[in-house]
Amino acid sequence: MGQRQIILISFLFLLVAAMVSCNKLLPGVPADDSVLDGPVEGLTGEQNQIFLRGDIAFNDDIFTSANGLGPTFVATSCGTCHAGDGKGHPFTTLTRFGQSDTLGNKFLHLGGPQLQSRALPGIQPETIPTGATFSSFTPPANTGLGLLEAVPDAVLMGLSDELDADGDGISGRPNWIHIPAYCLSRPGTIERNGKYIGRFGKKAAVYDLHQQTANAYNQDMGVNSSYESYNTYNGLQIDPEISNQKVLDVIFYLQTLKAPIQRDQNNADVVAGKQIFTTISCGKCHTPQLQTGPSSIAALANKTIFPYTDLLLHDMGQALNDGYTEGSAMTAEWRTPPLWGLGLSRNSQGGKVFLLHDGRAKSIEEAISFHGGEALQSKNKFQQLNAADKAKLIQFLESL
Amino acid sequence: MKNIAILFLLTLSISKGSAQIDPVLLRKPVNDTSRLLLNMDAVYNRPLLAAGKLPVSLGGYVEANYQYLNENGVSEGHQFQMRRLTLFVASSISKRLKFLSEIEFEDGTKEINIEFASIDFELAPLLNFRGGVVMNPIGSFNQNHDGPKWEFVDRPISATQMLPATWSNVGFGVYGKKYSKDWVYGYELYLTNGFDESIISNGQNKTYLPAAKENPDRFEESFNGVPLLTAKFALRNNKIGEIGVSYMGGVYNKFQDDGLILDKKRNVNVYALDFNTTLSRTKTFINGEWAWVSLDVPNTYSEQFGSAQQGGFLDIVQPVFSRPVFGFEKSVFNVAVRLEYVDWNKGKFLSTGDNIADHIYSIVPAISWRPTPQTVFRFNYRYNWQTDLLGNPPSRLAGFQFGFSTYF
Numbered sequence: 001m002g003q004r005q006i007i008l009i010s011f012l013f014l015l016v017a018a019m020v021s022c023n024k025l026l027p028g029v030p031a032d033d034s035v036l037d038g039p040v041e042g043l044t045g046e047q048n049q050i051f052l053r054g055d056i057a058f059n060d061d062i063f064t065s066a067n068g069l070g071p072t073f074v075a076t077s078c079g080t081c082h083a084g085d086g087k088g089h090p091f092t093t094l095t096r097f098g099q100s101d102t103l104g105n106k107f108l109h110l111g112g113p114q115l116q117s118r119a120l121p122g123i124q125p126e127t128i129p130t131g132a133t134f135s136s137f138t139p140p141a142n143t144g145l146g147l148l149e150a151v152p153d154a155v156l157m158g159l160s161d162e163l164d165a166d167g168d169g170i171s172g173r174p175n176w177i178h179i180p181a182y183c184l185s186r187p188g189t190i191e192r193n194g195k196y197i198g199r200f201g202k203k204a205a206v207y208d209l210h211q212q213t214a215n216a217y218n219q220d221m222g223v224n225s226s227y228e229s230y231n232t233y234n235g236l237q238i239d240p241e242i243s244n245q246k247v248l249d250v251i252f253y254l255q256t257l258k259a260p261i262q263r264d265q266n267n268a269d270v271v272a273g274k275q276i277f278t279t280i281s282c283g284k285c286h287t288p289q290l291q292t293g294p295s296s297i298a299a300l301a302n303k304t305i306f307p308y309t310d311l312l313l314h315d316m317g318q319a320l321n322d323g324y325t326e327g328s329a330m331t332a333e334w335r336t337p338p339l340w341g342l343g344l345s346r347n348s349q350g351g352k353v354f355l356l357h358d359g360r361a362k363s364i365e366e367a368i369s370f371h372g373g374e375a376l377q378s379k380n381k382f383q384q385l386n387a388a389d390k391a392k393l394i395q396f397l398e399s400l
Numbered sequence: 401m402k403n404i405a406i407l408f409l410l411t412l413s414i415s416k417g418s419a420q421i422d423p424v425l426l427r428k429p430v431n432d433t434s435r436l437l438l439n440m441d442a443v444y445n446r447p448l449l450a451a452g453k454l455p456v457s458l459g460g461y462v463e464a465n466y467q468y469l470n471e472n473g474v475s476e477g478h479q480f481q482m483r484r485l486t487l488f489v490a491s492s493i494s495k496r497l498k499f500l501s502e503i504e505f506e507d508g509t510k511e512i513n514i515e516f517a518s519i520d521f522e523l524a525p526l527l528n529f530r531g532g533v534v535m536n537p538i539g540s541f542n543q544n545h546d547g548p549k550w551e552f553v554d555r556p557i558s559a560t561q562m563l564p565a566t567w568s569n570v571g572f573g574v575y576g577k578k579y580s581k582d583w584v585y586g587y588e589l590y591l592t593n594g595f596d597e598s599i600i601s602n603g604q605n606k607t608y609l610p611a612a613k614e615n616p617d618r619f620e621e622s623f624n625g626v627p628l629l630t631a632k633f634a635l636r637n638n639k640i641g642e643i644g645v646s647y648m649g650g651v652y653n654k655f656q657d658d659g660l661i662l663d664k665k666r667n668v669n670v671y672a673l674d675f676n677t678t679l680s681r682t683k684t685f686i687n688g689e690w691a692w693v694s695l696d697v698p699n700t701y702s703e704q705f706g707s708a709q710q711g712g713f714l715d716i717v718q719p720v721f722s723r724p725v726f727g728f729e730k731s732v733f734n735v736a737v738r739l740e741y742v743d744w745n746k747g748k749f750l751s752t753g754d755n756i757a758d759h760i761y762s763i764v765p766a767i768s769w770r771p772t773p774q775t776v777f778r779f780n781y782r783y784n785w786q787t788d789l790l791g792n793p794p795s796r797l798a799g800f801q802f803g804f805s806t807y808f
Contacts, residue, residue: 008721008733012767016779016802025781027796029473064601076605080704089790090751091703119700121597121653122663350754350790 033261036085036143036344040258042299047256054253057246058082063221068241070222071123071233072116078216078250081139085257086341086348088139090359094220097134102328107132113326114219116232123233133323133331136358137202141341141348145200146255148307148338149209150292150300153190153197159287159310170284170374172312175204175335177327182214182227183207187294198327199311202357204335205326213251217242255297259305260341264399273396276389280381285314285336285374308339308400317372320356332373343398364397365390438586438634438642439674440537440575442544443500443516447774447807448490459488463547465803469782472795482508483803484547486515496522501533504566514619515568526576530590533619535568537588537632538648539689540674542567547805551717551736551768553780554801556689557760558711558742563670563691564610569593569628570619582638587631593618594628595652595668600697600705606744606758606789607706609668609693612652626651626665641677641686648672652695668695688714703756704789706745713740717768728771738764745789757791760784775806 032038039051059079063069074094075081081092095115098107105112110129119125128134153174162173176195179185186208189196200206206215210227218228225247226240264270277283286308295301313333321332329335334357342364345353353363361367371379382390437445448457463484469475483506490500502516518532537543541559545566559565571592578585595612602611615623632646649669656662672691678684690712697707721733740762747756761784768778784797 009725012733012769016767025783026470026475026798027472062603062605064598064603066601069601075702076704080605083788083790083792089749091749091790093751118702119698120601121666121698121700123700125700347792348790350757350792352752352754 033263034344034347036141036257036260036341036348038258039256040146040299043256043297047252047297047299050249050252051256054249054251057250058253061246063223065120068221068223070116070118070120072119072125073222074114074116074118074220076221078221081220082142083348085142087141087345087354089349090138090354093136093138093359095128095134095136096324096326097128097132099325100133100323100331101325102330105326111232114232116219116222135202135322135324138354138357138359140202140337141260141345142254143257143341144259144305144307144338145209145257146295146297146300147259147292147303147305148199148290148309148311149186149255150295150297150303151199151290151305151311152188152293153186154188155290155293156197156199156311157190160312168281168284169377170281170314172285172310172314172336172374174198174311175313175327175329175333177205177207179207180211180214180227183211195328199335201326202334202337203326203329204311204313205329209251209254210247213247213254217247252297256299259307260344260400262306262340262399263343267395267399269392269395270399271396272389273392273394273399276385276393277396280385280393281378282382283308284378285310285312286339287336306340309336312336314375315373316370316375319370319372322358339397339400342400364394438577438584438636439540439544439644439676440577440586440588440632440634442546442549443502443535444490446488446546448488456489456491459490459807460486461546461548461805461807462486463553463803463805465553465801467553467799467801467803469797469799469801471797475799481803483553484805486546493519513566513568515566524576526578528575529572530575531572533568533570534573534590534592535566536590536592536628536630536648538567538630538646538670539563539565539672539691540644540676540687541565541689546807548774548776548807550805551715551734551766551776551778552738552764553778553803554764554782556713556738557740557762558691558713559689561608561610562693562709562711562742562744563672564613567610567613571627573630583636585633585635587633589629589631591627591629593622594624594626594650596623597653599652599668599695600701605704607693607695607697607709609670624651624654624656639680641675644672644674646672646674663698666696666698668693670694683719685717686715687717688712703745703747703749706747706756706758708746709742709744710746711740711742711744713738725769726771730770730772732770734766734768734770736766736768738762738766740764755791756789757787758789760786775804777804778802 062077075092081088096113098112099105107129111126116126156174160173161171164171174197176192177198179196196207198204198207200212206212214225214227217223217225222232224238224241226244229237231238287310288306288308290305292303313329313335315332316334323331325331355361355367368379368382446459448459450457464482467479486504488502492498498520504513504515514533516533516535518530518534521529535542542565569592571590573590575588596615598611599609600607602608628650630648634644636642651665652668653663653666655665670693674689676687693709697705715738717734717736719732719734725731743759745756745758764780764782766778766780768776770776780801785794787794
């Protein structure tokens with residue numbers, strides 16, 4: 001072998017070795033505070049395995065007619081509506097219809113409450129029946145749900161002020177709902193006339209993540225489980241199309257997704273913005289801090305969390321009154337949405353933001369401008385801020 | 401399918417296992433190299449070996465590799481993969497009647513496929529009949545996909561995930577070629593079984609033509625009784641290169657069953673343009689393919705399943721050292737690069753009017769060594785950017801692959 005050949009082969013060998021050993025040629029791990037997915041700290045190895053199973057079921061399981069999709073549905077997988085476990089996009093916004101007061105849904109026999117707006121080939125999707133009021137719901141982020149679930153009912157009752165006893169114009173109250181038989185009431189749960197406190201969903205009409213998950217499979221994807229066994233298309237009880245184990249894995253995944261991590265929290269403008277947030281009373285509904293109680297998952301128990309919600313219903317005024325409601329909520333009442341993760345919304349909504357229950361607000365400022373009812377005073381105070389203070393407040397909200 | 405493959409292997413082992421064959425008895429049928437070759441010739445332009453008076457010629461190729469890939473900072477670690485073992489059996493039944501089959505084992509024995517098993521009957525140079533399991537001539541890669549011919553460990557994304565390469569079906573058709581000095585042109589036209597509804601209802605959660613390959617019945621019956629038409633015209637000039645234009649289309653859904661109407665007929669149409677050339681001065685080989693897919697997606701679906709896709713690849717291969725090495729007289733070192741792009745979903749969201757993203761870019765620099773023309777050792781670095789439907793921050797995948805592929 002000639003000298004030139006040895007040089008060439010040596011060069012190629014060194015080039016390959018240099019490339020393989022160069023980590024800069026490989027993508028780095030995204031900063032923990034820049035993504036919403038990932039488990040809470042402190043899970044055991046066994047719990048990590050369940051988390052991974054749930055992760056796959058949530059993000060990778062795609063439903064087709066062969067494995068239970070439909071025949072009418074809204075989406076073909078959980079991950080379709082919750083990209084990166086973040087907020088959804090208008091193209092997966094779902095519609096609910098048929099209930100306009102606290103007496104219940106009058107259109108259950110016509111497909112209510114949820115509109116299955118998609119269908120398999122040859123099948124007609126649902127349409128909103130004549131006379132039914134409706135509202136559109138943009139999918140929420142999934143993060144930190146287990147921590148919210150672990151907040152004791154007593155904490156929420158402590159935050160509620162249904163009769164506005166303190167006279168501040170804000171009167172949060174729980175949504176009292178009937179719960180399905182498969183929901184196991186959490187320790188310390190509070191019951192009133194056979195109803196329980198709902199805390200998930202735009203109207204807080206869902207008791208826990210078990211109900212949320214079983215309902216989503218059934219109502220969003222048309223997939224029946226033993227928990228929700230009635231087909232949304234024909235109303236008949238059918239064999240389960242998904243195992244209990246898979247549903248439970250997804251519940252565990254949702255319970256143990258970490259809470260969003262605030263960014264730039266020591267930035268002077270963010271600190272000032274947080275102060276303004278408090279000063280103009282945003283925190284009276286968007287309660288900054290909550291405490292979890294006991295939990296069967298040790299990593300969720302007795303934690304201090306910063307979700308910026310009180311999980312209660314508030315009258316938000318006529319601008320946000322769609323004429324549709326759930327449980328004992330009034331049509332203008334909405335559950336305070338958690339603000340944690342708000343600044344990462346762009347990363348799951350395609351570089352834009354679609355805020356409020358139906359994504360109608362294209363910026364945080366526009367979302368604030370839609371606030372009314374109990375939030376009217378805070379909105380007015382926000383609008384009276386100078387531009388610099390508004391920017392600081394927005395910067396704080398973007399940091400969440 | 402597995403049983404057929406096992407039977408095939410047993411037959412081979414019995415026929416060859418009786419005694420050590422004297423290499424003198426082995427003969428390589430001489431390929432006709434005096435004439436211009438098109439991609440459509442690739443199926444027979446393979447090294448095959450005949451033994452004594454055995455009525456068939458045998459051949460095949462194998463591909464194996466190591467890879468270390470990392471997606472968004474997370475790696476599955478070091479992976480060793482046996483991607484493909486492909487066996488060819490060819491036979492000249494008579495002067496104008498020949499048979500060739502290609503059976504492929506992918507990822508060990510995870511997939512066993514008959515990729516080609518056809519009788520070719522020459523009526524005239526411009527009129528040949530082909531029937532059996534044929535490779536639909538859409539684009540160039542589907543026809544010319546043997547591992548040892550490529551400098552890259554992975555097959556092109558557009559060819560294998562947008563188009564369904566390797567895509568074979570049962571059917572019949574005609575093909576032909578004509579030469580004129582520096583020019584040759586050829587055509588192919590086949591009617592075969594086709595796609596099914598899995599192309600818009602699959603585990604990929606997008607319009608995905610390769611999903612139809614999962615239908616185990618497609619070599620036995622058509623999903624809807626409507627033939628898939630595939631046609632290609634290719635033209636090559638000795639000094640310029642080859643260009644091919646191809647079309648594949650038909651009904652993909654089951655619109656009726658037992659005489660009852662289930663749905664309207666929904667069509668899928670695929671158009672492809674391919675080109676390859678070798679620059680005479682630098683011996684640079686350039687090879688590319690671009691394809692467009694359009695289909696009628698039910699309006700009861702969301703935009704998740706695109707009604708149009710497009711994508712392709714461009715390979716540039718530059719020989720840099722063509723001298724004998726380690727006793728290999730025809731040894732060649734190459735540097736190469738592959739550029740890829742696929743838009744899985746061309747269109748806009750009805751709700752916002754924004755463009756649907758759902759696309760992937762890829763760049764794959766490569767170094768390869770061919771000790772002989774039939775064998776390639778290749779080192780690739782891959783970098784992909786994949787953006788989801790909504791256009792969220794892309795998922796980044798990168799890593800190294802080292803492997804070999806050789807005819808035998």
